[in-house]
Amino acid sequence: MECFQRDYTLIVYREHITDNPTFHQMNHFNVKNKTLMDYLVMSQESGRPDHAAGKKCYIKEIDSQYSTLKRQKKCAVIGNSGILLESKCGSIIDSYDLVIRANMAPVRGYESDVGNKTDLMLVNDEMLGNLDTVLSSGPQTEREREIWRTLTSLNNTILWYPKDTSKHTTLLQNIAKALKKKKLHVQVAFSLKDIYSDVKWKYNLWRYPSSGLYMLAVAEAVCQSTAIFGFYPYEKDDFGKKVLRHYYEKNLTNFKTWAHNFDAEYHMLMSRRDEGLIDMITNPCVPKS
Template sequence: MNRKITIFIACCILCLVSLIVYNAEVAESPRALFVSPENNGIPRPLRKFVPTPIEVDVTKMCGKICDREMRTCFDPTLSVVVYDGTSPEKMRFEQKVKKFTPKIDTEEAENKWKHNRSKCPVNELDESFHTMTKQESCAIVGNSGILLGSECGEEIDSYDFVLRSNLALLEGYTKDVGNKTNMMMINFSTLGRIYGTLRNQSKAKDDMLRYFKLLNGTILWYPKATGERQSSRLQHIATLFLEENIHVKFAYNLMTATVVTKRKWGTGKEASSGLITFTMAQTFCKNVTLYGFYPYQRDEFGVPVLYHYYEPNLIDFHTRTHNFDREHRLLRSLHDQHILKLVIGSCKE
């Protein structure tokens, strides 16, 4: 009996010693307790350690480029983005389609797979621009001399959205081509012409500034490759417009439209400005009608047709750069399939 009591007392002493040692270790541990003058020297437990989120670069694949509200999305290879109210120095004109690197915290980074082929709001690429607004009806006005005498001006101006190209003249031709312009597409050579004209003080510069003032509120759209040289020229033009109080928005493609259009339609040669404009307009226009698309030297009655309605020139349409005949046959086929409407001839018949 005495032996059992002795063992019991020994066990109790051992437990008491262990408890004293444990409390001593905990009291000395800076990770478990924190003593400060404010709490009268009484130890209190530390809060649970929560690491501060660290932003990291994660490559994000954009399957769709969407508006800021994520209501309307576009194929990234066909996305036209618009700078609206952006200072020229913030206009970068970068063509980055499928990959970009947003800053996300470490918790999100653990789920990198979620960022593959996702829908990307356009402001996540750049806060400075937005996507094109969807339109019910669009008229794309080409520059062929077939428009002369057509009296299509009133009909063209009745559309919700009118697209033109390469600074086509309107003054003196409104009866046939209309006056409304919501978007003006410019190609590489036209960009160079604008930049060169606006660099030096001259009558040509004054005339061009007056032309753009008539286009107040219009979107000036450059769909081709935006390398360092082209981006610099666009920024220079935007700066001058700001100084001259010309309210023109600037737009460009996240991927050069020349490559995309050629690949889409299999034109062989480089796509013309007209075909590029139609291809991109399809992304934001529900119904598209084409005027002034006629690549031949004579009309159906044998009457000579000017290359541009505003210039007295007759040239050979068979160029090394574009395949106008093949493109026109494509457009006629799309017209027959009711994908677009192709207007050739008078609008008053």
């Protein structure tokens, strides 16, 4: 593994979540009177940290609680569009080295279309609140029960919050402690820095990036090749068949939102596909009989 990248590094609790988990991002780390930013710039310029000549740099050299997400060969980023229904892409998705999903999207009952493997699960601000409620008070609504089923089905999955951790430090700590108390097979991770601005400018978008773009940005940083499934922001497919906004929510059909420009994102993704930067799968993986 090479010296970790400054912008898209994920740091993960290595073995066990501590009793008092911390979620300090770049500006809060200190290494021998240097900030982590200084450390990383120094490492990039010299190829190695000055206190460990001849060694590759790892986050565990700074804080033994953590490890960095390892580089991967082939990664699959799974969006939540209803275009996945009847796609029969499940076995292909599960064949990838790293599978990234978002916001506790369920796989039980959808395995043949979306697969079963989940290595990295992004959670946004809304889902953080949902997880805290489910873990502290128990699931009450059908969606909360679905979140709980998904959470308990995860196996050595990394739960990842990509944004500014200072906004939700207590919430993240509560979730981490509850996961440990309930002995769920989930690790907790956060980005070394809030990558909002990096994602926004990387993909040249003026609205808020969707969760899918955060997943893609990390995949492109740590994976040799990336394929995306379930990214489709339209109400009908190429054959005029109705497409659900989320494959697991039968009544959610409204694709419009003030926060994201899904049409612009989709066209950007097609451009990256045409340039050979990503594989983009929107058709069924197995032809329908």
